[in-house]
Amino acid sequence: MHSSDLPIGVFDSGVGGLTVLKALRAELPREHFIYLGDTARLPYGTKTPNTVSAYAIQAVNFLLKQGIKFLVVACNTASALALPVLQAHFPELPMMGVIAPGAETALKVSGNKRIAVIATQATVSSKGYEEAIFHLDAQAQVLAQSAMLLVAFAEEGLLTGDITKLTVQHYLTPILKNKAFAADTLILGCTHFPVLYKTIHEVVAQRMHIVDSAHSVARKVKIWFDEHPELLMPEDKHLTAPVRFLVTDGIGRFRKTAEIFLAEPVVADEVSLVDL
Ligand code: DGL
Numbered sequence: 001m002h003s004s005d006l007p008i009g010v011f012d013s014g015v016g017g018l019t020v021l022k023a024l025r026a027e028l029p030r031e032h033f034i035y036l037g038d039t040a041r042l043p044y045g046t047k048t049p050n051t052v053s054a055y056a057i058q059a060v061n062f063l064l065k066q067g068i069k070f071l072v073v074a075c076n077t078a079s080a081l082a083l084p085v086l087q088a089h090f091p092e093l094p095m096m097g098v099i100a101p102g103a104e105t106a107l108k109v110s111g112n113k114r115i116a117v118i119a120t121q122a123t124v125s126s127k128g129y130e131e132a133i134f135h136l137d138a139q140a141q142v143l144a145q146s147a148m149l150l151v152a153f154a155e156e157g158l159l160t161g162d163i164t165k166l167t168v169q170h171y172l173t174p175i176l177k178n179k180a181f182a183a184d185t186l187i188l189g190c191t192h193f194p195v196l197y198k199t200i201h202e203v204v205a206q207r208m209h210i211v212d213s214a215h216s217v218a219r220k221v222k223i224w225f226d227e228h229p230e231l232l233m234p235e236d237k238h239l240t241a242p243v244r245f246l247v248t249d250g251i252g253r254f255r256k257t258a259e260i261f262l263a264e265p266v267v268a269d270e271v272s273l274v275d276l
Helices: 018-027 049-066 076-089 099-109 121-126 128-136 149-156 162-176 193-204 213-227 251-262
Strands: 008-012 033-037 070-073 095-097 114-119 141-146 185-188 209-212 243-247 271-273
Touching: 008 018, 008 049, 018 033, 018 213, 018 251, 033 049, 049 070, 049 076, 049 121, 070 076, 070 213, 076 095, 076 099, 076 114, 076 121, 076 128, 095 099, 095 213, 099 128, 099 185, 099 209, 099 213, 114 121, 114 128, 114 162, 121 128, 121 141, 128 141, 141 162, 149 162, 149 193, 149 251, 162 193, 185 193, 193 209, 209 213, 243 251, 251 271
Parallel strands: 008 033, 008 070, 033 243, 070 095, 114 141, 114 185, 185 209, 243 271
Antiparallel strands: none
């Protein structure tokens, strides 16, 4: 098999990376994808860098055995804590994480370069967004806030309603009330969060630009393939169901949430239980 015929691997701890998958499919409609959600070990966002790196290496080894030509680390936590480790471990595999593309988009849309981030505890502690933003603009300022419960809300499919709104308010009020910092841009620094966009948008009420790292990374991956056209899927290889989903636990629950995230049916045959 030529490597152009292989799928793109997309990896997250659970359903969050589906927001990235959706954006990738819109940017690269001819490509095939393997999506791996490590649902048995979710959340990654409360774990230490060593643990997340070990999980990420196992996941990528597994995807490589299936055969992939490119890897999207569709998880901010794994991108922040493990991307350099993955790059060192798998030097032949082209890959992209979600942090740098999100940071770049935020700097583009921000007027005052005061950028707030909501993310998992592990992403916040890693200072991954600070590093990525300062690397591009040393004058910019970053205010990062952990919003761990929103991962559970997204996994539950609790995307709107009073409890969701109160929880989003709980996390965003310190940012919105911080007049001294005056953030004009909010990065959704966890791939689970874009599905809560409607509620987040309501709470933000036009006071900040909202940056979804899922779209930012999909655009970057499209640019990468434009520069490597020899790796694009040949036209005659197009399939009607070009996504395979692999999960490490809870197929039924994954399918139910995936249908909400992708806004399309996910048939049983497309989802398999795997052991990493
Ligand atoms: N989706 C992951 C992220 O983008 C986090 C979810 C988790 O804590 O496992 O950070």
